[in-house]
Amino acid sequence: MKKKTQNRELLYLKIARSLEQQINNDTLKVGDKLPSIRMICRQHGVSMSTAQFAYYELEAKSLIEPRPQSGFYVSNSFRKKLAMPEVSKPENKPALKTVTDIIENSFHPASENNFTVFSRGVPAMKLLPVAKLNKGALQAIRSLPGGGTTYEPLQGNEKLRIQVARWSFSWKGNLSEKDILTTAGCMSALSYCLMAMTKRGDTIAVESPCFYGILQLAQSLGLKILELPTDPQSGVDMESLKKIVLKTKLAACIFVSNFNNPFGSLMPEEHKKESVKLLGKYNIPLIEDDIYGDLYFGEKRPTCCKSFDETGMVLLCSSFSKTLAPAYRVGWVAGGKFMNEVMKIKLFHSLSSTSITHEALGSFLETGRYEAHLRKLRKTLYTNYLQYIRVIGECFPQGTKICRPQGGLSLWVELPKSIDTIELYNLAVSKKITFSPGSMFTLQKQFGNCMRLSYGLEWNEKTENGLKVLGRLAKTAMQ
Amino acid sequence: MKKKTQNRELLYLKIARSLEQQINNDTLKVGDKLPSIRMICRQHGVSMSTAQFAYYELEAKSLIEPRPQSGFYVSNSFRKKLAMPEVSKPENKPALKTVTDIIENSFHPASENNFTVFSRGVPAMKLLPVAKLNKGALQAIRSLPGGGTTYEPLQGNEKLRIQVARWSFSWKGNLSEKDILTTAGCMSALSYCLMAMTKRGDTIAVESPCFYGILQLAQSLGLKILELPTDPQSGVDMESLKKIVLKTKLAACIFVSNFNNPFGSLMPEEHKKESVKLLGKYNIPLIEDDIYGDLYFGEKRPTCCKSFDETGMVLLCSSFSKTLAPAYRVGWVAGGKFMNEVMKIKLFHSLSSTSITHEALGSFLETGRYEAHLRKLRKTLYTNYLQYIRVIGECFPQGTKICRPQGGLSLWVELPKSIDTIELYNLAVSKKITFSPGSMFTLQKQFGNCMRLSYGLEWNEKTENGLKVLGRLAKTAMQ
Numbered sequence: 001m002k003k004k005t006q007n008r009e010l011l012y013l014k015i016a017r018s019l020e021q022q023i024n025n026d027t028l029k030v031g032d033k034l035p036s037i038r039m040i041c042r043q044h045g046v047s048m049s050t051a052q053f054a055y056y057e058l059e060a061k062s063l064i065e066p067r068p069q070s071g072f073y074v075s076n077s078f079r080k081k082l083a084m085p086e087v088s089k090p091e092n093k094p095a096l097k098t099v100t101d102i103i104e105n106s107f108h109p110a111s112e113n114n115f116t117v118f119s120r121g122v123p124a125m126k127l128l129p130v131a132k133l134n135k136g137a138l139q140a141i142r143s144l145p146g147g148g149t150t151y152e153p154l155q156g157n158e159k160l161r162i163q164v165a166r167w168s169f170s171w172k173g174n175l176s177e178k179d180i181l182t183t184a185g186c187m188s189a190l191s192y193c194l195m196a197m198t199k200r201g202d203t204i205a206v207e208s209p210c211f212y213g214i215l216q217l218a219q220s221l222g223l224k225i226l227e228l229p230t231d232p233q234s235g236v237d238m239e240s241l242k243k244i245v246l247k248t249k250l251a252a253c254i255f256v257s258n259f260n261n262p263f264g265s266l267m268p269e270e271h272k273k274e275s276v277k278l279l280g281k282y283n284i285p286l287i288e289d290d291i292y293g294d295l296y297f298g299e300k301r302p303t304c305c306k307s308f309d310e311t312g313m314v315l316l317c318s319s320f321s322k323t324l325a326p327a328y329r330v331g332w333v334a335g336g337k338f339m340n341e342v343m344k345i346k347l348f349h350s351l352s353s354t355s356i357t358h359e360a361l362g363s364f365l366e367t368g369r370y371e372a373h374l375r376k377l378r379k380t381l382y383t384n385y386l387q388y389i390r391v392i393g394e395c396f397p398q399g400t401k402i403c404r405p406q407g408g409l410s411l412w413v414e415l416p417k418s419i420d421t422i423e424l425y426n427l428a429v430s431k432k433i434t435f436s437p438g439s440m441f442t443l444q445k446q447f448g449n450c451m452r453l454s455y456g457l458e459w460n461e462k463t464e465n466g467l468k469v470l471g472r473l474a475k476t477a478m479q
Numbered sequence: 480m481k482k483k484t485q486n487r488e489l490l491y492l493k494i495a496r497s498l499e500q501q502i503n504n505d506t507l508k509v510g511d512k513l514p515s516i517r518m519i520c521r522q523h524g525v526s527m528s529t530a531q532f533a534y535y536e537l538e539a540k541s542l543i544e545p546r547p548q549s550g551f552y553v554s555n556s557f558r559k560k561l562a563m564p565e566v567s568k569p570e571n572k573p574a575l576k577t578v579t580d581i582i583e584n585s586f587h588p589a590s591e592n593n594f595t596v597f598s599r600g601v602p603a604m605k606l607l608p609v610a611k612l613n614k615g616a617l618q619a620i621r622s623l624p625g626g627g628t629t630y631e632p633l634q635g636n637e638k639l640r641i642q643v644a645r646w647s648f649s650w651k652g653n654l655s656e657k658d659i660l661t662t663a664g665c666m667s668a669l670s671y672c673l674m675a676m677t678k679r680g681d682t683i684a685v686e687s688p689c690f691y692g693i694l695q696l697a698q699s700l701g702l703k704i705l706e707l708p709t710d711p712q713s714g715v716d717m718e719s720l721k722k723i724v725l726k727t728k729l730a731a732c733i734f735v736s737n738f739n740n741p742f743g744s745l746m747p748e749e750h751k752k753e754s755v756k757l758l759g760k761y762n763i764p765l766i767e768d769d770i771y772g773d774l775y776f777g778e779k780r781p782t783c784c785k786s787f788d789e790t791g792m793v794l795l796c797s798s799f800s801k802t803l804a805p806a807y808r809v810g811w812v813a814g815g816k817f818m819n820e821v822m823k824i825k826l827f828h829s830l831s832s833t834s835i836t837h838e839a840l841g842s843f844l845e846t847g848r849y850e851a852h853l854r855k856l857r858k859t860l861y862t863n864y865l866q867y868i869r870v871i872g873e874c875f876p877q878g879t880k881i882c883r884p885q886g887g888l889s890l891w892v893e894l895p896k897s898i899d900t901i902e903l904y905n906l907a908v909s910k911k912i913t914f915s916p917g918s919m920f921t922l923q924k925q926f927g928n929c930m931r932l933s934y935g936l937e938w939n940e941k942t943e944n945g946l947k948v949l950g951r952l953a954k955t956a957m958q
Contacts, residue, residue, distance in 0.1 A: 125625040134626040137835060138617065146604040147613040148836075149804035184663055184808075184829055191828040199701060200679040216827040222678060325628035327834040329663075348695045349670040350663055354833045355806040356616060357627075 011046055012053035017299070019054070023063055023074055034064060034072040061386045082393055083401045085414040087231045090208040090444050092244070094224035116457070116466035119434040121261060121409050122326045123456040127380055129373045133325055133364055140359035148356035154343060156182025156332070156353050159362030164332050167365070171293060172307040173316075179334045181343055182353045185326075186291045186319035189333040191217055192349070193287045193315045194252065196341040198223055202251035205244060207236055209412070209441030209450070211261040214254055214289070225443055226250070232403045232412070235260055235267040238274060245282045252285045258302045259292035262412045262441055262452035264405020272305045280313045285338060290318045292408035294374050297382045302407075312337030320361055322409060322456075323374060328357035378407075384455040385411065391464055395471030397478050409456040414438075414449060419477050421451045427473050433466050490525055491532035496778070498533070502542055502553055513543060513551040540865045561872055562880045564893040566710045569687040569923050571723070573703035595936070595945035598913040600740060600888050601805045602935040606859055608852045612804055612843055619838035627835035633822060635661025635811070635832050638841030643811050646844070650772060651786040652795075658813045660822055661832045664805075665770045665798035668812040670696055671828070672766045672794045673731065675820040677702055681730035684723060686715055688891070688920035688929070690740040693733055693768070704922055705729070711882045711891070714739055714746040717753060724761045731764045737781045738771035741891045741920055741931035743884020751784045759792045764817060769797045771887035773853050776861045781886075791816030799840055801888060801935075802853060807836035857886075863934040864890060870943055874950030876957050888935040893917075893928060898956050900930045906952050912945050 022028040035043070040051035055072055058064045065075045141147050155161070161177035168175040183189040198204060200222030206214060208227030218225050226248060229237040236255060244250070255275065257267040267275070279286050288305045296302055306316040315338055319331030330353075335342040364370065388411055389402060401414040415421065421437040428435060438450025453470075457463045501507040514522070519530035534551055537543045544554045620626050634640070640656035647654040662668040677683060679701030685693060687706035697704050705727060708716040715734060723729070734754065736746040746754070758765045767784045775781055785795040794817055798810030809832075814821040843849065867890055868881060880893040894900065900916040907914060917929025932949075936942045 120630075122630070125629050128625060128628050130626050130628060133628060134620050137620050137626065141613050141616050146607060146806075147609050147616065149607050149609060149612060149806055150604050151599075151601070151806050184833070187828060187830050195699065213827070213830075216823075220674065220824060220827045327625075327628055327630050327831060329829070329831070329833045344695075345699060348692070348699045349666060350808070351666050351692070352806060352808070354663070354808045354836055356836060357833055 011044070012050045012057065015040065015044055015046070015051070015054040016057040019058060020061075020063060028074050030074050032074045033070075034074070036071055061383055062390050063386070082389060085232050085401045085403060085412065085450075087237060088208045088227075088229055088446065090227035090229065090442065090446060092226070094203045094226045094248075114432055116433045116462055118453040118457070118466065118470075119436045121452075121454045121456065122322060123377065123381070123409065124458045126458050127377055127456070128324060129364075129369065132367075132369055132373075133328075133360065136360040136364040136367075137356060139363050140356045144355055144359055148354075148359065150355075151352045152355050152358070154347055154352060156180070157355065157358040157362050159366060160330070160358050161332070163362055163365035167370075168334075170301045171290070172303045173334075175334050179336075179339070181333050181335060181339065181346060182358055183317075183319075183331040183333055183346065184329040184350065184353060185321050185331040186289065186317050187213060187217065187331075188329075188350070189317035189319065189331045190214065190254070190287065190289060192342050192345040193285075193317060193333060193335070193338075194218060194221055194223070194254075195345045195349075196335075196338055197285045197287070197315070198251040203248060205241075205248075205250050205253045207255060207260055207263070207265075208444075209262050209438065209447055210254075211256065211289075212436070212440040215441075215443060218254075219443075223251070227442060227444060230260070230263060230265065232263045232265055233406075234271060235263070235265040236271070236275070238271055241275065242278060245278060245284065250282075250284045252287055253279060254287045254289060255305065256289045256292070257305050258290055259295060259405060259408030259410075261292065261408060262403075262410040262436070264403050264408050264410055264412065266302060266406040267305075269303055272303060273308045276305050276308045276314060280311055284313075286314045288314055288316045290316060291322050293318070294323055295378055295381060295409065296407040297378065297385075298406060306334065306336075309336060315342065323377065324361060324364070324370075325357070328361060329354060330358055330361045380459075381409065381455060384457070384459045387459050387464070388453065388455050388467065391467040392471065395468045397471070397475045400474075409454050411453045411455055413451050413453060415451070415474055416478060417449050419449050419474055421449060424451070424470075424473055424477055427477070428470060431469050431473070433469060435470065490523070491529045491536065494519065494523055494525070494530070494533040495536040498537060499540075499542060507553050509553050511553045512549075513553070515550055540862055541869050542865070561868060564711050564880045564882060564891065564929075566716060567687045567706075567708055567925065569706035569708065569921065569925060571705070573682045573705045573727075593911055595912045595941055597932040597936070597945065597949075598915045600931075600933045600935065601801060602856065602860070602888065603937045605937050606856055606935070607803060608843075608848065611846075611848055611852075612807075612839065615839040615843040615846075616835060618842050619835045623834055623838055627833075627838065629834075630831045631834045631837070633826055633831060635659070636834065636837040636841050638845060639809070639837050640811070642841055642844035646849075647813075649780045650769070651782045652813075654813050658815075658818070660812050660814060660818065660825060661837055662796075662798075662810040662812055662825065663808040663829065663832060664800050664810040665768065665796050666692060666696065666810075667808075667829070668796035668798065668810045669693065669733070669766065669768060671821050671824040672764075672796060672812060672814070672817075673697060673700055673702070673733075674824045674828075675814075675817055676764050676766070676794070677730040682727060684720075684727075684729050684732045686734060686739055686742070686744075687923075688741050688917065688926055689733075690735065690768075691915070691919040694920075694922060697733075698922075702730070706921060706923060709739070709742060709744065711742045711744055712885075713750060714742070714744040715750070715754070717750055720754065721757060724757060724763065729761075729763045731766055732758060733766045733768060734784065735768045735771070736784050737769055738774060738884060738887030738889075740771065740887060741882075741889045741915070743882050743887050743889055743891065745781060745885040746784075748782055751782060752787045755784050755787045755793060759790050763792075765793045767793055767795045769795060770801050772797065773802050774857055774860060774888065775886040776857065776864075777885060785813065785815075788815060794821065802856065803840060803843070803849075804836070807840060808833060809837055809840045859938075860888065860934060863936070863938045866938050866943070867932065867934050867946065870946040871950065874947045876950070876954050879953075888933050890932045890934055891917075892930050892932060894930070894953055895957060896928050898928050898953055900928060903930070903949075903952055903956055906956070907949060910948050910952070912948060914949065
């Protein structure tokens, strides 16, 4: 009985997904009539209710709309054909510039309670499995020796490492708990990797636009940063990468291969394989940040570059900050052949991890609830994303372009050239709205008319209004 | 009623303390008869039971022993006049050498459950107020928004910062919560300060011997390390410091001013004032590590260098890892005029602290239980220390010297020159005992015949046996 229900669920989602693709591909255009419910039943051999569920799903996403006594049509209100941004074209020279203070300000707005915070790339508290995590934390306090007061081994909580290792099968990885070092979140993992792999004055290569946290981290270590041309859909431009490794000595690359922040781009599997091979050939360590990998909108979990790493040159970093509990500070790194170096940096800079929260997540993962939670979270995020592009299509200025993220939490919006999003940011803050201006994501002069919006917020009237106000402000700024 | 009990407690301790000083000063020599109980009553105007309590206290510490029908005598078994080590004499040149692997090995021995771990500088779990901390942690999970899943402000938990600020009165400081940034333990605080104050190739000055964690941290940041002559009783040699600032450009100094690890030395208040003035004059930031300050054996909490810092040149780092909960990873830094720089490093390298454990300690401190816990812990540690020197006096080779720590957790033992404590370490590990060989505490060729023993362990038969075995091994090694 339970299995039957699950099958029906999968069926209606499958049907909805394939119609959605046709809408996305323009096979079904705005205003086109969809097949009748009866037709769906015949074509797919499903029950009336399954077919109806598929249409409810599409309707909930504002992709289709019913017309009385006529049937379902591809929704008119849905995206006025928002174009995609172009491949980024940063200059081919390493930058070593001081970041502006707007970054810190926008990251920590004075009072967040009344703000609509589009600037913070984490899921809203209501999207997290708080009650179940609390249970895990209480259990951790009860079960750990000394209630979690005494040091755990340097490599980290074993339960957690075993669970992370098991989960690696989902991305065609093959980690054992011995390959994993726990860290205080993904930023610590990246920090340890960079400290282990580079020294002041070295050059590293990153995507462009690139998460400002990575830029800041690298700058604080005195590194030069080379920004690589990046495609909004497929990530790092492989041809550019090939040219650059030929002429520039890189100490490391950092790629957010799955759902890059802020583009939401996804490196195709061939590019992943190719990068690993190419960088391996030139002996360049690849620090891969897979923090968004579990938040895919597609059919299945994407692989990582690490999935194709045969020589240990990939240092894979991730955390549970985007899916479970940001402030638990639970991350990890699989350091490949550099594991010992990374482990030493952890020892020197922080001794050990916080036992309670690491054990708590280990226990949570052990219950097998992570997968069900992720299914729900991904669905919510995808629906949010569709709502965002609907409102942006309706309210933002003519000529606005947006990315089509294939997962993650970030929507990259390119406004008409005449708009300066730093000025817009200041206007928005006065309306109690924050977002991340595009210039935070580069050290060069680019993206000045872009912004990143997190769709990790709860979708409600306040959020919708926030977007509408942003649109209005942008339109005013144009004039 | 309660007040009266407290007064009596204070009285008996006061009497015991003053007799103890006389014993330490050799005013009362081994074998001397102590005043009778009756005499104490008359002299101090106290009750019989108070006088008796004072003698029980001294007896528990093995300082005195009763002889039937005769009274109390200064104990014979107590220290066979162990000499003190000399002032250290490191070379006056900055070192940049790679540390040996024994450090990592000795810090994390394979299986600790069966080991007697003299190498770890934290109090044993049984000395921590685990039940009360658990209560704080449970309360944190219940009271924090989202059970502690969502980010707290960058500067850290406010409750905790307020408590740390209040506590600053105990060392004649005057911090407000705005002056304090929370960190993941004291190592993180030191790491942030060093990253903010120095860059690769800079020279910093430290005590000699110096806690190996500081040496490793500084090395991993590519710093040159100048080791300063240090007195086992009064810490950094002020004359040497004065000469060095004249001829060497220092990017920072790191002093463990109170109960330096491993010497246990205590900088006199005049030296603290003088250092702050001197370093301020040459514009050298002083990173002060006060992690042991609350673990004093004397009458009162010692001040910090920070207590005399009028210009904000002192960055004071500390944590609760030595007094409450090592694996909670709760530390803090008062960065003085460099607060913004330190805060940025925290943002770039770790985003935020672990909410649950920071709130838990905030709650614990709010209850006012810290002081009572510290009183108990200090008493235990001091008694442990006396037991250690008793056994060392009995069992270690002729010519062994030991420090007289005035607080903290570390006992520094100097064995006869012919003993190599790295060889001794390997022998000890085969007997399931670990300690920290002296060469871990320097980058130069010195302290090869020294060792650090933590007296944070529970004092029991296993611990006593561990010391006796060490003594036997050392005697064998001499031959």
